[in-house]
Structure formats: structure tokens, C-alpha cells
Amino acid sequence: MEITRFAPSPTGHLHIGGGRTALFSYLFAKANKGKFLLRFEDTDQDRSKGEYVDSILNSLHWMQIKLDSEPVYQSKKIVKHKELAIELYKKGFAYACDCSEETLTKMREQQVAKKLKPKYNGLNRNKNIEFAEGMVLRFKFPLEGESKFKDLILGDIAINNKEFDDFIILRSDGSPTYNFSAAVDDMDMKITTVIRGDDHITNTLKQINVLEALGATIPRYAHLPMVLAESGKRLSKRDGAEDILDYKKKGYLSDALINYLVRLGWSYGEEEIFSLEKLQKIFDLSDVNSSPSKYSQDLLNWYNNKYLNFLSAEELVIKVKENSGVDFREIDNGNLAISLLAKGANSLNQIAEDSIYFFEEPQIKFDALNVDANKKILFSEFCKQLKKIDFEKNSIEKYIKEFLQANNLKFPELGKPLRVILTGRENAPSISELLFILGKETSLKRIEYTLDD
Ligand code: GLU
Numbered sequence: 001m002e003i004t005r006f007a008p009s010p011t012g013h014l015h016i017g018g019g020r021t022a023l024f025s026y027l028f029a030k031a032n033k034g035k036f037l038l039r040f041e042d043t044d045q046d047r048s049k050g051e052y053v054d055s056i057l058n059s060l061h062w063m064q065i066k067l068d069s070e071p072v073y074q075s076k077k078i079v080k081h082k083e084l085a086i087e088l089y090k091k092g093f094a095y096a097c098d099c100s101e102e103t104l105t106k107m108r109e110q111q112v113a114k115k116l117k118p119k120y121n122g123l124n125r126n127k128n129i130e131f132a133e134g135m136v137l138r139f140k141f142p143l144e145g146e147s148k149f150k151d152l153i154l155g156d157i158a159i160n161n162k163e164f165d166d167f168i169i170l171r172s173d174g175s176p177t178y179n180f181s182a183a184v185d186d187m188d189m190k191i192t193t194v195i196r197g198d199d200h201i202t203n204t205l206k207q208i209n210v211l212e213a214l215g216a217t218i219p220r221y222a223h224l225p226m227v228l229a230e231s232g233k234r235l236s237k238r239d240g241a242e243d244i245l246d247y248k249k250k251g252y253l254s255d256a257l258i259n260y261l262v263r264l265g266w267s268y269g270e271e272e273i274f275s276l277e278k279l280q281k282i283f284d285l286s287d288v289n290s291s292p293s294k295y296s297q298d299l300l301n302w303y304n305n306k307y308l309n310f311l312s313a314e315e316l317v318i319k320v321k322e323n324s325g326v327d328f329r330e331i332d333n334g335n336l337a338i339s340l341l342a343k344g345a346n347s348l349n350q351i352a353e354d355s356i357y358f359f360e361e362p363q364i365k366f367d368a369l370n371v372d373a374n375k376k377i378l379f380s381e382f383c384k385q386l387k388k389i390d391f392e393k394n395s396i397e398k399y400i401k402e403f404l405q406a407n408n409l410k411f412p413e414l415g416k417p418l419r420v421i422l423t424g425r426e427n428a429p430s431i432s433e434l435l436f437i438l439g440k441e442t443s444l445k446r447i448e449y450t451l452d453d
Contacts, residue, residue, distance in 0.1 A: 002034025003192045006060075007182065009041045010052035013243035014059040016295060017197065017227045017235065020261045024224060025195040026065045027262070027283035035068035037189055042075045043181060059244040062254050064276055072189065074181055081176035081184055084214070085137050085169045093213035094169055096131035097124040097138045119165035137170035139180070139210060147205040152193070152222035152285045159205055167206060183207040187216035195285070198223040222285045225292040227264055235295055251323050251348030252300070256307035260300045265293040273306065301346035308342045308351070316342055316351070324352035331358050333437045340429050340437060354428075358438070362424030366450050369417045376451060378407060382414065383447045391440040397432040421450045 006022040008014065014022070029036040038060070042048035057071070088094040099107075099120075108118040120138065131137065141164045148158035169180035176184075186194060186207070194204070204221050211218050229239035247257050259274050266288050268274070274282075308316065313335035317328045320338065328334035337358045338351060345351045366376055382403055389399050404411060419428050422438060435443045 001192070002029055002032035003037065003190055004029040004034065004195055005037040005039050005186070005189060005191050007039040007041050007185075007196070008056055009044065009047070010049060010056060011044065011047040012052055013245065014056045015242060015244065016261070016264075019059065019063060019244045019257075020227060020264050021196055021224055022060060022065055023063065023258060023261050024266070024283070024285075024288070027279050028193065028195060028222075028285055029068075030280040031283040034192070036065070037069050037072065037191070038067050039072040039074060039185055039189065041178065041182065042073055043078065043175060043178075045075075048075070055243065055245060062245065062248055063258060064254060072185065074185060077181070077185070078175060081181050082170060082174055084184055085176055085180060086131065088139070088169070088213055089131055089137050091213075092140070094137045094139050095125055095127075095166070096129040096135045097166075097168075098129060098135050099123060117163075120167070122166055125166060133174065134172050136168045136172050138166040139169050139206075139213070141166050141206075141209060147209060149204065149208055149218070149221055152220055153225070153288045154198070154223055154290050157201060157205075159202070164202075164206065169210070179203055179206045180210060183210040183216075184214070186219055187211060187214060191219045193220045193222060195222045195224065198225055222288070224288065225265060225290060228292045228294050230294055230296060232294070239295055239297075249323075251350065251352075252304050253307045253311075253319075253348070256304040257300070259307070260303045263299075264295070265289050305346050308345060308348070311342070313339045316348075320348050320351050323348040326352040326355055326359075328355070328358075332439055332442075334358075336437045340433055344429065357423040357425070357428070361446060361449070362420075362422070364421050364424055364446075364450050369420060369450070371417050375413075375417075378409075378414075379417070379447065380451055381407075382418075383444060383451065386435075386447075387440075387444060391436065393432060393436045396435050400432060418447075422446055
């Protein structure tokens with residue numbers, strides 16, 4: 001059975017790139033009727049924080065990613081990992097090293113002076129130093145040949161073993177290092193496919209060697225190309241590398257974010273809209289693009305607008321209330337108002353922000369309209385006749401058309417100021433819909449307020 005995992009270090013919130021990695025890992029497991037596991041790599045005691053564990057769990061929950069088992073906390077396995085590192089040492093796959101900081105610094109300086117890549121030069125590799133507490137254990141990296149694997153996205157990857165050094169698996173304080181613990185945990189958790197960012201490619205080659213030394217089955221690996229900013233540079237906070245939960249706060253729908261994230265590097269013919277349910281059936285790593293993808297706020301907004309409009313008015317009312325406290329049930333025609341606003345909105349928050357004029361009188365005086373004073377009579381006339389008509393959408397539309405014709409006016413001459421009168425804004429939805437949703441009494445009250453001296 002396919003088993004995948006997401007292995008964040010809880011040293012920060014889950015951002016766009018991490019969210020996408022988790023999603024791809026989850027979808028791949030589900031599409032193969034497998035399991036998705038979560039492992040917190042929380043061994044860095046200074047930087048790992050409980051609040052980040054909670055925030056990552058909340059983010060995954062909001063993204064509708066379900067775990068098939070309780071999360072694993074790597075920090076709880078330090079003792080076991082240490083034992084295993086010592087076992088590798090006893091079997092000859094690792095060696096003890098007592099090089100001082102000074103020796104290592106000198107080594108580095110000499111290499112830099114010779115324009116060589118700084119790395120541990122194997123000084124103690126063949127000295128058979130007996131391990132004692134306070135020493136480090138180094139992995140005996142193969143000296144000849146190359147380390148390789150076939151990446152499920154990137155294809156064949158091979159690096160000459162001379163590029164690597166005998167990296168530390170157990171630090172002098174007795175704590176295991178990332179490349180050792182990650183390999184051991186992937187073995188323990190019986191991970192079949194490791195899916196993570198392509199910044200881990202060299203780590204993968206190290207981990208494969210550790211797994212071979214441990215006699216473990218080597219999982220398959222898939223490295224996801226980076227998500228870049230629109231500029232092509234690294235994604236920074238400003239571009240949207242932010243906390244996944246910020247998107248929730250800003251009024252993005254999780255279905256929209258999921259759809260957007262999955263399209264960051266994955267495609268399926270020409271289709272653009274995917275439900276999570278469908279993704280859980282069709283997702284495959286072979287459809288992941290091997291070049292980096294670019295974050296686009298506009299595209300995310302486009303998706304969110306689409307998904308907002310998939311919701312019924314009732315669902316929108318509940319979600320807007322949850323997100324911003326604005327309750328469309330407090331106004332007449334609340335369902336119509338919210339559906340109208342959703343058409344032009346990119347987020348739940350925008351619906352709430354744009355809705356003010358349904359809740360409060362804009363109170364615009366004629367002088368503020370930037371309209372010729374002699375047009376005032378025209379508006380009075382419009383108002384007078386509006387009182388008489390039947391307030392249905394069709395009749396309002398028909399009346400506006402006739403009024404424009406009779407007075408030889410172009411639509412904006414009436415529409416623009418009227419929009420400001422009714423909403424206090426220049427950009428607002430269709431006039432006839434606005435009049436209809438606000439209702440006769442409110443509409444007339446607003447126009448009369450404007451016309452009153
Ligand atoms: N903890 C690592 C990170 O957050 C991920 C390691 C992995 O997926 O193996 O970058």
C-alpha cells in the first residue's frame with residue numbers, strides 16, 4: 001500500500017510552498033488508496049514551537065487534509081535514533097570523530113584557499129576511534145561511484161560521491177541530525193513515496209545511503225520544483241509566502257485555495273476547476289511539471305471568485321458572518337444582496353467590505369456629485385416617476401430605459417451619479433439590481449436625501 005508523509009519542521013507557520021507539498025503528498029496517497037501521515041521534525045528545540053505545531057495542524061485541517069494516523073513527533077524518538085546511530089557505528093557504517101572546532105576551521109580555511117568546496121576531509125575515517133559521549137558520529141559515505149535515484153517528477157538524478165563528505169549523524173551533544181532521523185523515520189513509518197521540495201535533492205542522496213546502511217527498503221522520491229514569485233525570484237512574504245491561515249482570515253475559501261495550489265505545477269488537460277473529491281481520484285505525480293511554477297495572486301483571486309459563486313446565497317451568508325461578523329440576515333433581500341456582491345468579489349472579506357451601503361445610508365448631498373446644478377430637476381423627475389412604478393426588476397429596467405430616451409440622456413449621465421447616491425461609491429453593481437434589492441422605500445429615501453437642500 002502507498003504511504004506518504006508530510007514532514008514539516010514546526011519552526012514557522014505553514015506557507016504556500018509547504019501547503020502545496022502537503023496537498024500533493026495527500027492527494028497522491030489518496031489517489032492510490034493509500035495512507036497519508038504527518039511527522040513533525042521538531043528536534044531543533046530552540047526553533048520548534050508548540051504554537052507552530054498547532055498552526056500547521058489547523059492549516060491542514062482547514063485544507064481538508066486528513067491524517068490516517070496520529071502525528072509523529074520526531075523529538076520523542078531521539079533516544080531510539082541515537083541507539084541506531086551507534087548501531088551503524090558498531091557495524092562499521094559510521095565512525096567516531098573527535099576533531100576539534102579548531103581543526104575543522106583550519107581544514108575549511110585550507111580548502112577555501114585552494115578554491116575547493118569546504119567539506120570534512122575524512123581525517124578520522126580510518127582511525128578506528130572508540131566512540132565516547134561527547135564525540136560525533138560520521139557516516140562513512142561511499143568514496144567511489146555515484147549516488148542516484150529515479151525521481152518520479154524529475155527523472156534520473158545522480159551525483160558523484162566525491163561531492164559528499166562523511167556527514168555527521170550524531171552530534172557531540174548526543175542528538176541525531178536531520179538526514180539521519182529523517183531516513184530512520186521514513187523507514188519506521190514504512191513510507192513508500194517521499195514527496196518534498198527540490199531543495200532536498202542532496203539530502204535524498206544522503207538519506208538513500210543511510211537507508212542502505214540500515215538495510216531498509218528505499219522509498220521512491222518525488223521532488224517538487226519550487227514555487228517562485230511572479231518576478232521569477234524566490235517567493236517572499238510580500239508575494240504570498242504567508243501563512244495558509246492568513247488566506248482563511250482574508251476570506252479565501254479552502255476549496256478555492258486547494259484548486260489554486262494543485263494547479264501550481266500540476267495539470268490535467270485543459271481543465272481548471274477541480275473538486276477535492278475529484279483530485280483524490282485523478283491526481284498523479286506524472287502530471288506534475290518539472291519546471292518551477294509561479295505564484296499569482298490574480299489567479300488565486302480568480303479561483304476564489306469562481307468558488308464564491310458556486311455557493312448558494314444561504315451558504316455565503318453563513319461564511320461571511322463567520323469571517324467578518326457582517327450578517328446579511330439583518331437586511332431586506334439579504335440573499336439577493338450577497339449574491340450580487342459575490343459576482344464581483346475576490347473574497348468573503350471583500351463582500352463584507354463592499355456591503356456597507358446595504359447596512360448604512362451613504363448620505364450623499366447633491367453638491368458632492370460633480371454634476372451640473374441644472375440636472376437636479378432631472379433627478380427629481382426621475383424620483384417622482386420611480387415612486388409610481390411597480391418595483392420589479394424588469395419594470396425598473398424598462399423605466400430607466402424609457403426615462404433615458406425621453407430625456408435624451410446616455411446611461412452614464414444618470415447611472416454614474418445614481419450609483420453614488422445609492423451606494424456612496426463609484427464602483428458598484430448594476431443600477432436596476434441595486435434599486436430592486438434596496439427596495440422602493442430605501443432607494444427613494446436615498447435619492448431624496450441627496451436632492452434635499
Ligand atoms: N523538515 C523538513 C522541512 O521542513 C522536511 C523534510 C522532509 O520532507 O523530509 O524542510
